[in-house]
Amino acid sequence: MEYPSGLRSLSLFFLVGAASSSVLFPRDPVPSGYAAAPYYPTPYGGWADDWSESYEKAVNLVSQMTLAEKVNITAGTGLYMGRCVGNTGSVPRLGFPELCLQDGPLGVRTTDNITAFPAGISTGATFNKELIYERGAAIGAEFRGKGANFYLGPSVGALGRKPRGGRNWEGFGSDPVLQAKAGSETIRGVQDQGVIATLKHLIGNEQELYRMYQLGVQQAYSSNIDDRTLHELYLWPFAEGVHSGVGSIMASYNAINGSAASQNSYILNGLLKDELGFQGLVMTDWLAQISGVASALAGLDLSMPGDTVGNNIPLVGYSNWMYELTRSVLNGSVPVDRLNDMTTRVVAAWYQLGQDKDYPPPNFSSNTADREGPLYPGALFSPSGVVNEYVNVQADHKVVAKQVAQEAITLLKNNGSFLPLSTSSPLFVFGTDAQADPQGINSCTDKSCNRGLLGMGWGSGSANYPYLDDPISSLKRKVTNVTYYATDSFPTVPAPSSNDVAIVFVSSDAGENSYTVENNHGDRDANGLTLWHGGDALIQKAAAKYSNVVVVIHTVGPVTMESWINLASVKAVLVAHLPGQEAGDSLTEVLYGEASPSGHLPYSIPVSESDYPASVSLVATPTLSQIQDTYSEGLYIDYRHLNKEGTKPRFAFGHGLSYADFSFTNASIAAVTTLSAVPPARPAKPASPVAALNATIPAAAEAYWPASFDRIWRFLYPWLPSNEADAAYAVGSTGSATYPYPDGYTSVQKSGGPPAGGPSGGNPALWDVAYTVSATVTNGAAARLGGKAVAQAYVQFPSDINFDTPVIQLRDFAKTGEALAPGASATLELSLSRKDLSVWDTVSQNWVVPAPGGRYSVWVGSASDDTPVVCYTDTLECEVGVTGPV
Numbered sequence: 001m002e003y004p005s006g007l008r009s010l011s012l013f014f015l016v017g018a019a020s021s022s023v024l025f026p027r028d029p030v031p032s033g034y035a036a037a038p039y040y041p042t043p044y045g046g047w048a049d050d051w052s053e054s055y056e057k058a059v060n061l062v063s064q065m066t067l068a069e070k071v072n073i074t075a076g077t078g079l080y081m082g083r084c085v086g087n088t089g090s091v092p093r094l095g096f097p098e099l100c101l102q103d104g105p106l107g108v109r110t111t112d113n114i115t116a117f118p119a120g121i122s123t124g125a126t127f128n129k130e131l132i133y134e135r136g137a138a139i140g141a142e143f144r145g146k147g148a149n150f151y152l153g154p155s156v157g158a159l160g161r162k163p164r165g166g167r168n169w170e171g172f173g174s175d176p177v178l179q180a181k182a183g184s185e186t187i188r189g190v191q192d193q194g195v196i197a198t199l200k201h202l203i204g205n206e207q208e209l210y211r212m213y214q215l216g217v218q219q220a221y222s223s224n225i226d227d228r229t230l231h232e233l234y235l236w237p238f239a240e241g242v243h244s245g246v247g248s249i250m251a252s253y254n255a256i257n258g259s260a261a262s263q264n265s266y267i268l269n270g271l272l273k274d275e276l277g278f279q280g281l282v283m284t285d286w287l288a289q290i291s292g293v294a295s296a297l298a299g300l301d302l303s304m305p306g307d308t309v310g311n312n313i314p315l316v317g318y319s320n321w322m323y324e325l326t327r328s329v330l331n332g333s334v335p336v337d338r339l340n341d342m343t344t345r346v347v348a349a350w351y352q353l354g355q356d357k358d359y360p361p362p363n364f365s366s367n368t369a370d371r372e373g374p375l376y377p378g379a380l381f382s383p384s385g386v387v388n389e390y391v392n393v394q395a396d397h398k399v400v401a402k403q404v405a406q407e408a409i410t411l412l413k414n415n416g417s418f419l420p421l422s423t424s425s426p427l428f429v430f431g432t433d434a435q436a437d438p439q440g441i442n443s444c445t446d447k448s449c450n451r452g453l454l455g456m457g458w459g460s461g462s463a464n465y466p467y468l469d470d471p472i473s474s475l476k477r478k479v480t481n482v483t484y485y486a487t488d489s490f491p492t493v494p495a496p497s498s499n500d501v502a503i504v505f506v507s508s509d510a511g512e513n514s515y516t517v518e519n520n521h522g523d524r525d526a527n528g529l530t531l532w533h534g535g536d537a538l539i540q541k542a543a544a545k546y547s548n549v550v551v552v553i554h555t556v557g558p559v560t561m562e563s564w565i566n567l568a569s570v571k572a573v574l575v576a577h578l579p580g581q582e583a584g585d586s587l588t589e590v591l592y593g594e595a596s597p598s599g600h601l602p603y604s605i606p607v608s609e610s611d612y613p614a615s616v617s618l619v620a621t622p623t624l625s626q627i628q629d630t631y632s633e634g635l636y637i638d639y640r641h642l643n644k645e646g647t648k649p650r651f652a653f654g655h656g657l658s659y660a661d662f663s664f665t666n667a668s669i670a671a672v673t674t675l676s677a678v679p680p681a682r683p684a685k686p687a688s689p690v691a692a693l694n695a696t697i698p699a700a701a702e703a704y705w706p707a708s709f710d711r712i713w714r715f716l717y718p719w720l721p722s723n724e725a726d727a728a729y730a731v732g733s734t735g736s737a738t739y740p741y742p743d744g745y746t747s748v749q750k751s752g753g754p755p756a757g758g759p760s761g762g763n764p765a766l767w768d769v770a771y772t773v774s775a776t777v778t779n780g781a782a783a784r785l786g787g788k789a790v791a792q793a794y795v796q797f798p799s800d801i802n803f804d805t806p807v808i809q810l811r812d813f814a815k816t817g818e819a820l821a822p823g824a825s826a827t828l829e830l831s832l833s834r835k836d837l838s839v840w841d842t843v844s845q846n847w848v849v850p851a852p853g854g855r856y857s858v859w860v861g862s863a864s865d866d867t868p869v870v871c872y873t874d875t876l877e878c879e880v881g882v883t884g885p886v
């Protein structure tokens with residue numbers, strides 16, 4: 001049996017490291033105005049109330065660890081050196097286990113007996129917070145059941161700035177608030193099962209091409225993001241995730257403002273650990289670490305999977321940390337208190353999620369499907385044993401998976417209420433996307449092909465299907481008279497009768513840069529926003545032949561539709577996003593009216609790709625110097641841009657029709673907290689228990705290789721030969737270290753903290769509820785069917801302020817718990833926090849309410865361009881039946 005995902009992509013990693021070089025290329029200067037200012041030292045964790053018990057226990061455990069033991073849990077033991085995609089070292093003497101880190105956002109990757117949930121983009125399209133939580137809880141239960149300590153998700157970066165971006169589908173949509181709320185419900189769901197969630201990728205990972213440092217070959221691109229845009233768009237979902245208690249954060253591959261994400265002190269020490277008061281641990285993305293000491297000083301806590309990809313070829317047993325971190329601590333380059341802090345953060349996260357009690361060890365292998373095999377497949381010689389126990393963790397999670405797949409389905413067009421269909425109409429189905437991959441549902445590693453139904457994108461964000469309910473099988477179960485043409489070229493068909501219905505299945509795929517699929521290098525660089533496999537022509541030809549055409553699109557993001565959307569015979573269009581294993585009945589039930597569609601677009605669908613700002617195109621010029629990707633559009637991505645320009649999209653952000661007939665009435669707004677321009681002062685920062693740990697350089701003997709140790713070649717260890725440990729100690733103990741510390745470096749902890757800062761997400765006052773808005777939604781008595789209704793609340797800032805703000809910005813959303821029968825009503829509640837009504841003031845470095853008593857208009861409706869309700873914060877009045885601002 002071969003290694004399904006891991007070792008086949010080994011070539012990538014060899015390629016990455018093949019050009020051995022000892023120096024980095026000097027990096028290009030970033031454009032003026034974009035800076036990653038030095039920010040040192042790393043603030044200790046352990047001062048936030050909700051983590052204090054875990055830190056107390058962690059400090060107690062870490063205080064008993066030797067130098068080598070501490071170091072051993074701050075890095076992985078090497079790629080393919082354990083069952084999981086990442087495996088830390090352990091401290092068996094004190095009962096601290098190896099920790100298993102596993103992809104990915106939609107389910108446990110590369111294993112069996114799991115659920116392949118709908119992707120993040122489907123989840124965002126449900127606009128259903130409670131359901132998003134349920135999906136997270138089910139995912140968490142499966143990670144726990146498989147013995148994975150870390151869930152490498154959710155992904156909120158990529159945020160979706162670039163419509164062609166390869167990994168947007170792993171996240172929840174092109175809006176920071178949608179990402180934030182969906183991300184945080186997912187985190188709560190996962191972590192309620194005791195699994196450590198890992199919010200990723202911090203930050204600016206908006207493109208796959210040229211994302212990685214390939215030392216000696218190429219530098220990762222630099223995402224150049226100004227301070228305000230960083231706070232108001234890209235950092236926003238991370239702040240919300242930290243506020244929800246996320247245990248871990250993964251740094252991205254790329255650079256931000258010229259400095260690599262895994263060693264960017266401004267992002268990690270400054271924004272994340274000081275301003276957002278993050279108490280958990282920061283890990284690298286896989287093989288993203290490009291330095292030893294610099295990354296430690298900049299706030300990195302865990303190197304994954306442990307190997308270096310810098311000066312040496314990976315997979316031969318070299319690391320930037322492990323034995324090198326030991327050396328750097330002994331010789332005084334990395335202060336002991338930094339090591340204490342990183343170790344404590346790892347241990348505290350473990351306690352915080354209760355993993356010290358009855359947490360199962362891994363019972364699966366992401367390297368092989370065989371029951372037995374090498375325990376360390378990346379080693380030259382490895383002991384063997386049982387690596388797969390085939391534990392079934394599915395429980396009844398298919399129910400929530402199907403619910404998400406169904407509630408995501410977004411009805412864009414339904415001329416003459418053509419849908420739902422009647423089972424008496426003969427059905428003619430076109431497109432290979434309607435059927436499971438004929439070569440096998442898991443025939444392409446990590447879904448690195450677009451063959452058959454597109455249920456997820458490709459790369460580390462994919463999972464194996466345990467089974468696939470494909471649409472064509474489901475339709476055949478429902479309707480007797482079905483003819484399926486499993487082709488993407490329009491076939492010769494008999495002359496249709498007027499009652500015939502054609503359903504055309506089409507797709508658009510994307511994924512991670514580790515694979516190229518039909519010339520798309522992760523991003524949709526080859527296909528752009530055009531349907532794959534000639535989808536446009538298939539629809540056009542079907543529309544020329546049949547007078548009743550329904551289009552079903554499985555897609556990672558927006559696709560352009562101009563060549564067919566207005567054809568008279570294209571009666572209905574559904575975006576089914578990326579449904580995972582439950583693609584069939586979830587759709588059929590919507591097509592036949594057993595459930596109303598209730599999904600809403602988590603991005604805009606433009607008329608033309610050129611409607612977006614040029615700056616969000618892929619940066620595509622490979623160069624030896626650093627590619628600069630400058631976010632010159634600032635806050636204006638997706639609907640924020642289209643609205644500013646007055647460009648009408650084909651379908652607006654938030655759009656989604658129903659079979660029900662919803663209207664909003666009885667809107668009201670209540671002031672909850674009176675706002676001041678500047679938030680109340682942040683709470684004082686208490687002392688951290690980490691400060692009590694011994695910070696003097698330990699004896700060199702703590703780093704010596706244990707006597708007669710049976711070493712596995714290529715496994716990464718924290719020990720040094722005694723002569724090397726002694727030599728390092730000699731330097732450290734005499735204070736003669738010559739490490740070239742970066743500008744602005746200090747090891748002295750700052751007292752206090754930034755004014756916007758505070759525990760777990762920033763100044764707690766930012767989350768004070770300022771206003772609540774409620775509205776009644778009613779399904780008209782004459783409606784044909786029931787359905788779930790969504791209310792979206794968009795804020796329009798007062799017009800006379802000194803800040804340029806987007807016309808409207810999503811700030812909250814709610815969905816009815818049940819489908820509303822014809823004539824039924826429900827009240828939906830929305831809330832606006834202080835932060836929702838603030839802008840990031842780059843001068844005072846704080847969130848300010850630009851007009852505390854001024855007129856904010858809160859637009860409520862079912863889409864960003866359909867907001868029939870407005871409430872005003874100054875008069876506390878609402879109007880219903882109005883036309884919105886876009």
Ligand code: NOJ
Binds near residue numbers: 085152200285460
């Ligand atoms: C790289 C991806 O960017 C990241 O999302 C994933 O978790 C790691 N590889 C591990 O597979």
